[in-house]
Amino acid sequence: MTDAPKPAVIGIAEGSSQQAPFIYFDGAATTGVNYGIIQIELAAKTLLPEPPSVRTDVLITAHLRCSPNAAVSLKDAIEKALEMMKLPSGTVTETAKQ
Secondary structure, X not given: OOOOOOOOXXXXXXXXXXXXXXXXXXXXXXXXXXXXXXXXXXEEEEEEEEOOEEEEEEEEEEEEEEOHHHHHHXXXXXXXXXXXXXXXXXXXXXXXXX
């Protein structure tokens, strides 16, 4: 009787930053292109107390800069994630397993 092969373990590459930030945003505030580099400013709304009410401000949370190829890759990843949202809750897809 032979042992079943163990599945490959996916780990974090040596030298990878485990301190990389998690970026939350409510929308893309502005977009542009500068010398062939895609520029996207991500923004989030924040609530600030201003008695007797609350003020809403929009803050830039990230400045994305990438090549056109990287932008296509990001777009594809976002589209795949949006497709996953359509699946029944608890469904694991091949992409999610990797």
